Amino acid sequence: MAEKRKFQAIKGTRDLLPPETELWNRVEQTARQVFGTFGFGEIRLPIFEPTELFARSIGLDTDVVSKEMYSFEDRDETSVSLRPEATASVCRSFIEHGMHALPQPVKLYYTGPMFRRERPQKGRYRQFYQIGAEVLEALQPGLQDSAKNTGKDAAVDAEVIEMVMAFFAKIELDGVQLEINSIGCRECRPKYIELLRARLLEEKDKLGLDSQYRIDNNPLRVLDSKLESEQEIIATLPHINEHLCETCAKQYAEVKRQLAVREVSYKENWRLVRGLDYYMRTTFEITARGLGSQNAVCGGGRYDGLVEILGGMPTKGIGFAIGEDRLILSLEAAGKGHVAKGCDVYIAWMGEKAQDTAIHVARTLRQAGFRVELPPVEQKFGKALGQADRIGARHALILGDEEIASGKWTVKTLADSSQQKLTEAELAEFLRKHHGSPLRSADT
Numbered sequence: 001m002a003e004k005r006k007f008q009a010i011k012g013t014r015d016l017l018p019p020e021t022e023l024w025n026r027v028e029q030t031a032r033q034v035f036g037t038f039g040f041g042e043i044r045l046p047i048f049e050p051t052e053l054f055a056r057s058i059g060l061d062t063d064v065v066s067k068e069m070y071s072f073e074d075r076d077e078t079s080v081s082l083r084p085e086a087t088a089s090v091c092r093s094f095i096e097h098g099m100h101a102l103p104q105p106v107k108l109y110y111t112g113p114m115f116r117r118e119r120p121q122k123g124r125y126r127q128f129y130q131i132g133a134e135v136l137e138a139l140q141p142g143l144q145d146s147a148k149n150t151g152k153d154a155a156v157d158a159e160v161i162e163m164v165m166a167f168f169a170k171i172e173l174d175g176v177q178l179e180i181n182s183i184g185c186r187e188c189r190p191k192y193i194e195l196l197r198a199r200l201l202e203e204k205d206k207l208g209l210d211s212q213y214r215i216d217n218n219p220l221r222v223l224d225s226k227l228e229s230e231q232e233i234i235a236t237l238p239h240i241n242e243h244l245c246e247t248c249a250k251q252y253a254e255v256k257r258q259l260a261v262r263e264v265s266y267k268e269n270w271r272l273v274r275g276l277d278y279y280m281r282t283t284f285e286i287t288a289r290g291l292g293s294q295n296a297v298c299g300g301g302r303y304d305g306l307v308e309i310l311g312g313m314p315t316k317g318i319g320f321a322i323g324e325d326r327l328i329l330s331l332e333a334a335g336k337g338h339v340a341k342g343c344d345v346y347i348a349w350m351g352e353k354a355q356d357t358a359i360h361v362a363r364t365l366r367q368a369g370f371r372v373e374l375p376p377v378e379q380k381f382g383k384a385l386g387q388a389d390r391i392g393a394r395h396a397l398i399l400g401d402e403e404i405a406s407g408k409w410t411v412k413t414l415a416d417s418s419q420q421k422l423t424e425a426e427l428a429e430f431l432r433k434h435h436g437s438p439l440r441s442a443d444t
């Protein structure tokens with residue numbers, strides 16, 4: 001006989017189950033609410049796109065594109081990939097739907113799974129979830145990068161950062177730390193990179209293999225290195241903020257000024273560079289507590305020019321992506337992952353008449369927004385109360401012959417075993433008093 005195969009979720013993927021999914025919903029709901037107050041609308045994007053879209057935007061030399069994408073040939077022999085991030089898709093959509101013709105800027109947010117074939121560990125998965133937002137602004141001809149625009153960009157950057165921080169504050173994420181940097185633009189960055197490369201070549205023998213490889217391919221990424229033996233050398237490398245062009249330096253100073261006005265605390269980190277090619281000027285990363293080595297919960301930055309690389313008109317862009325899995329881990333580690341368990345009312349009924357009444361009352365209470373458990377078969381009251389307790393019910397409504405005959409129902413509060421007799425009308429009032437508004441939400 002053939003052996004029965006036991007299936008398991010693929011390495012790096014996992015099922016999210018109740019009650020934890022309640023927390024996921026609460027986080028997403030809060031993001032929608034906070035982002036809504038900043039005028040952002042939701043965009044829902046496809047899970048897969050042409051491989052070329054990611055290759056062109058993220059860059060062929062990045063780990064994400066060169067090693068981590070799930071790509072496959074479709075039946076028509078085109079290459080498609082599961083999205084490793086969503087910024088490229090948002091830009092593709094901006095172009096496809098002619099969003100440059102809408103009032104500018106266009107402010108969008110998204111939530112959903114991303115796919116990267118990384119080595120799984122705590123806080124790092126192959127299917128993970130991001131909550132992100134982007135602000136895109138098609139440039140009016142003749143207005144490119146004027147001094148006035150630089151101040152405007154800085155305000156947009158600062159507001160986007162303020163929005164993420166407001167979201168983290170609202171969900172009470174612990175130990176949130178914002179780090180910012182400017183990585184220059186097409187004018188000043190290449191000159192800095194040459195300087196960096198020259199310095200790195202002098203130290204080549206003392207660097208690890210990864211960094212040696214990056215000297216040619218992506219020297220900025222050496223600054224990212226966590227390798228202990230390289231730290232001393234990295235500390236001696238030139239800082240990019242000392243090599244910014246005038247426009248970039250002005251913009252960076254204005255971002256910092258505006259963050260202070262918005263009462264957003266930050267730390268500057270000259271080593272903060274982003275893994276993806278398309279970033280420029282403002283970059284930022286946010287870390288939180290309780291996550292070990294994978295403690296970045298959000299990364300973002302400015303990417304003027306990306307829309308143009310993808311075939312659109314000159315457009316400015318800034319955005320961020322929050323790692324939702326890590327956000328949840330951090331909330332749970334801080335004991336803030338508590339989600340309302342169980343139900344409001346467990347209806348213990350005995351007898352056919354009582355069942356009819358129970359079905360009716362369950363419907364009325366559910367319509368009012370209460371969570372009601374109605375056992376499909378009759379149970380002795382002792383057993384029913386035991387079950388109510390196990391599933392975490394707050395109240396048990398006891399309906400037997402006596403209750404049906406008198407119209408006075410027994411309601412037991414499980415926490416303190418107190419009991420009262422209530423009419424149907426009094427019951428709803430009693431529950432409302434105990435549970436507040438029954439329209440419980442992720443919104444509270």
Ligand code: AMP
Pocket residue numbers: 085116118123124125126128129130275296297298299300321322323324325326
């Ligand atoms: P990135 O798109 O690489 O800038 O990442 C933005 C955020 O997504 C990071 O700060 C992480 O919180 C999260 N993230 C990135 N890759 C993973 C992964 N493989 N597993 C879980 N979260 C991730």
